[in-house]
Amino acid sequence: MYSVLPSFVIGFHGCDKSVAEEVLSGKNRLNPSTNSYDWLGHGIYFWENNPQRAIEYANVIKENPERCKEKVREPHALGAVIDLGHCLNLLDSKNLQLINTAYEALKKACSKKGSVMPQNKLVKGGELLLRNLDCAVVNFLHAQQKELVSEKKAHYEFDTVRAVFVEGKALYGNSGFCNKNHIQICVRNPNCIKGYFREIEPLTEYRIP
Numbered sequence: 001m002y003s004v005l006p007s008f009v010i011g012f013h014g015c016d017k018s019v020a021e022e023v024l025s026g027k028n029r030l031n032p033s034t035n036s037y038d039w040l041g042h043g044i045y046f047w048e049n050n051p052q053r054a055i056e057y058a059n060v061i062k063e064n065p066e067r068c069k070e071k072v073r074e075p076h077a078l079g080a081v082i083d084l085g086h087c088l089n090l091l092d093s094k095n096l097q098l099i100n101t102a103y104e105a106l107k108k109a110c111s112k113k114g115s116v117m118p119q120n121k122l123v124k125g126g127e128l129l130l131r132n133l134d135c136a137v138v139n140f141l142h143a144q145q146k147e148l149v150s151e152k153k154a155h156y157e158f159d160t161v162r163a164v165f166v167e168g169k170a171l172y173g174n175s176g177f178c179n180k181n182h183i184q185i186c187v188r189n190p191n192c193i194k195g196y197f198r199e200i201e202p203l204t205e206y207r208i209p
Contacts, residue, residue: 003156005084008194011046011185014058017076023196024078032188036118037130040090040161040186041138044193048162048183051077051199079197085159085189088141102141109140127167142188159189 013020013030022028034042047053058075061068088095110117118132138161148154168180187193202208 003086003089003158005087005089005162009082009084009185010049011080011082012049012051012054012077012199013044013046013080014054014056014061014072015076015078016058016070016072017074019070020076020078020196020198024198029190030078030193032190036135037121037132038135038186039131039165040163040184041135041142041188043161043186043188044190046080046082046185046187048185050182051079053180053182054078077199079199081194081197082160082185082187083192083194084162084185085192086156088138088158088161090161090163098141099137102144103137105144106137106140157188159187159192161186161188 015030019028019030023030030044032043033045038045047057054077055075058072058077061070062072062075065071088098090096090099107117118136120128120133121130123129142158145154145157149157162183162185164181164183166176166178166181168178171177171179
């Protein structure tokens with residue numbers, strides 16, 4: 001009943017400036033990420049209302065080119081207007097239960113096939129950046145949902161996935177606030193992206209609403 005989130009959200013995609021310019025000119029489109037370690041499954045990734053994190057991510061790719069197929073020479077934050085549509089919103093208890101059920105089903109399927117379950121992995125520095133298990137679970141859920149739709153046991157597939165991540169170092173002491181906390185959006189249905197834009201500098205003589 002509450003899978004469709006109202007209104008639009010603003011997202012920012014970290015990439016090379018040349019990629020952003022091609023998208024803005026209409027010459028190209030963003031390609032879905034299909035890495036086995038993608039945090040929210042396969043799709044086009046955006047930082048919700050967070051151009052700074054998009055730039056930070058693009059800088060990480062610039063310094064670690066092995067992490068991405070596309071090279072980043074000039075880090076840029078490409079803005080997008082996104083209609084979340086039918087969203088697998090992982091701030092919703094019902095959807096978190098769906099994820100848990102999908103995990104159990106994937107574990108059972110792997111056991112039946114005699115295959116090993118994917119695992120999330122820590123990288124240097126102790127951050128959980130390689131989320132192979134989470135990616136597999138989300139993709140498995142989407143496959144289940146697609147099958148339910150084909151059997152007319154469900155009315156829709158999920159257009160987007162949205163989740164909050166507590167990441168980075170504590171801001172102070174034992175704070176629950178960390179310096180890389182963010183909301184991430186994974187767009188599975190490209191038609192949810194209603195348009196792209198270039199971030200502009202604010203006019204200093206006016207307040208920012």
